[in-house]
Amino acid sequence: MTDNLPAVSLHGVGKSWGPVVAFENVSFDVPRGQVVALLGPSGAGKSTLLRCINRLEGISAGRVYAYGELIGYRETETALHELADAQVSLQRRQIGMVFQHFNLFRHMTALENVMSGPRIVLGLPKAEARIRAEALLAKVGLTARKDAYPAQLSGGQQQRVAIARALAMEPRVLLLDEPTSALDPELVQEVVATIRALAEDGQTMMIATHDMAIARDVADRVIFMEGGAVVEDSAPAAFFTSPRSDRARQFLARLLKDGQAAPPQSPAQQDARS
Amino acid sequence: MSVAGPAAPVLAAAALPIVAQRRWGGWVVGGIVVAFVAAIVWGGIRSRILDLTIIGEYLFHPAIVAGALNALILGTLALGISSVIGLISALMRLSGNPILSGLSAVYVYLFRGTPMLIQLVFWFNAVPTMFPTITISLPFLPGPLFETPTTVVVTPFLAALAGLSLAEGAYMSEIMRAGIMAIDNGQRSAATALGMTQRQVFTHVVAPQAGRIIVPACGNQYIMLLKSTSLASTIGYPEMLRVVTDIYSSNFRVVELLTVAAIWYLALTALATVIQTGLEKRFPPR
Numbered sequence A: 001m002t003d004n005l006p007a008v009s010l011h012g013v014g015k016s017w018g019p020v021v022a023f024e025n026v027s028f029d030v031p032r033g034q035v036v037a038l039l040g041p042s043g044a045g046k047s048t049l050l051r052c053i054n055r056l057e058g059i060s061a062g063r064v065y066a067y068g069e070l071i072g073y074r075e076t077e078t079a080l081h082e083l084a085d086a087q088v089s090l091q092r093r094q095i096g097m098v099f100q101h102f103n104l105f106r107h108m109t110a111l112e113n114v115m116s117g118p119r120i121v122l123g124l125p126k127a128e129a130r131i132r133a134e135a136l137l138a139k140v141g142l143t144a145r146k147d148a149y150p151a152q153l154s155g156g157q158q159q160r161v162a163i164a165r166a167l168a169m170e171p172r173v174l175l176l177d178e179p180t181s182a183l184d185p186e187l188v189q190e191v192v193a194t195i196r197a198l199a200e201d202g203q204t205m206m207i208a209t210h211d212m213a214i215a216r217d218v219a220d221r222v223i224f225m226e227g228g229a230v231v232e233d234s235a236p237a238a239f240f241t242s243p244r245s246d247r248a249r250q251f252l253a254r255l256l257k258d259g260q261a262a263p264p265q266s267p268a269q270q271d272a273r274s
Numbered sequence B: 001m002s003v004a005g006p007a008a009p010v011l012a013a014a015a016l017p018i019v020a021q022r023r024w025g026g027w028v029v030g031g032i033v034v035a036f037v038a039a040i041v042w043g044g045i046r047s048r049i050l051d052l053t054i055i056g057e058y059l060f061h062p063a064i065v066a067g068a069l070n071a072l073i074l075g076t077l078a079l080g081i082s083s084v085i086g087l088i089s090a091l092m093r094l095s096g097n098p099i100l101s102g103l104s105a106v107y108v109y110l111f112r113g114t115p116m117l118i119q120l121v122f123w124f125n126a127v128p129t130m131f132p133t134i135t136i137s138l139p140f141l142p143g144p145l146f147e148t149p150t151t152v153v154v155t156p157f158l159a160a161l162a163g164l165s166l167a168e169g170a171y172m173s174e175i176m177r178a179g180i181m182a183i184d185n186g187q188r189s190a191a192t193a194l195g196m197t198q199r200q201v202f203t204h205v206v207a208p209q210a211g212r213i214i215v216p217a218c219g220n221q222y223i224m225l226l227k228s229t230s231l232a233s234t235i236g237y238p239e240m241l242r243v244v245t246d247i248y249s250s251n252f253r254v255v256e257l258l259t260v261a262a263i264w265y266l267a268l269t270a271l272a273t274v275i276q277t278g279l280e281k282r283f284p285p286r
Ligand SMILES: Nc1ncnc2c1ncn2[C@@H]1O[C@H](COP(=O)(O)OP(=O)(O)OP(=O)(O)O)[C@@H](O)[C@H]1O
Pocket: A017, A020, A021, A022, A040, A041, A042, A043, A044, A045, A046, A047, A048, A049
């Protein structure tokens, strides 16, 4: 029954800290299996929006649904009652998250990091969690490094472990907040390749990014935010070739000037695809 | 000759020995200090202040060994209790609840801000005066279930244990708070996003890493506690300083007996250091 419900549905969602507004009145649906790239200049509210979806941040207005389930509240006829920590953590199990700075648990090996969700949250037996974690590390190409601690891994390797850790919970939506922004240019490729493989597997994803290769080649849809509002919502090809709004045009022009993205595709980006 | 001059040193450079920089200042100061200490020790032995045979005689005197053991028991129990108090107080302080956080701050201020000695004397003398009897009664029962003079319950041992634990708990509270705050919010977010409850985030992610950070500071506090047990001599608990004082007040071998006590305190400190080093190795690397 939940199959035809959107994976994520935002209804007039807003977030502010006192006078500081991160975003206001954001509404859109993300269907199952879609890969959404969230673009926008620094401070547009992309990270905050993602953190509101799995309720790492409480929202100030509106409603967030994941597969039809209201996140963070229980709704009665008269009010929205905030859910207790135990109930929100149950809801978070189906929403994975990958962070800009990887945020691996530094006292655990790569394997233990990937096992942590199944072991601690789902209470799976150790052997079972281990099989699941080893399969995921193989998928992101890190079997050889499974006993390394985060401090012993490169940035790209850490981010792949972090992706495997999120996938170990078998999330129905994966939120990625600038997954490649903290990486050296030559390490970006390996992480982009991992994300592309997930997209091909049909993983529903929302990716806040400044990496135009992800937006253009991996995403099915681009949502462009600026100043706390959704300015443009279109297919990647349309967004990059004929942006409708002036702000999106300015944003792309700035990127072109900085040499970050250059439609048509450069050879380096075609390499990244293979 | 004058033309070839500049080139010669460059060619010879590879073959020349390297002369390490000499830090003469350190050696001179070190030498003066060693000579000074030797003069004091030699002076002590020559004027018979320090008789090594007496030290040997009393080092394993049963009363003194018992005193050392009492110091070890008191210090170790106080460390255990103060760790629990410190953890609770630190969690209260970080809870975000203004009442809990305020209570914790006041506790730390009071117990860290007054001398331990005063606190020990307070528990032993002032509390029995304030509450002369301890009564436990149940509702709907005519008489008290249990009644006893407070002085019977508040023995020197209990008063010392309460005093040391509560005073030390205030320091532990700050040590643990610092350890907990040292874990970055990114890891907490990641754990929360996986679906861990706040309790699970603490026990599986924050505590193991904070534990590693606070071990050296706790080792420090353990050593301080072991030595602070000597304060209990003032309320009549037979720990080492008390025993030693009793002995030298009859035989007047003050220096030897204080040296014996010092040797035992050093032995206890060595034990604490070994435990600390062991714990540091046990926690996984970061
Ligand atoms: N904890 C906070 N308290 C107050 N204001 C905040 C907080 N977190 C974010 N903001 C503000 O919210 C706005 C949106 O921030 P956000 O991090 O979501 O932007 P972003 O689009 O992710 O930017 P970037 O591309 O630089 O990551 C900014 O103006 C920021 O200053």
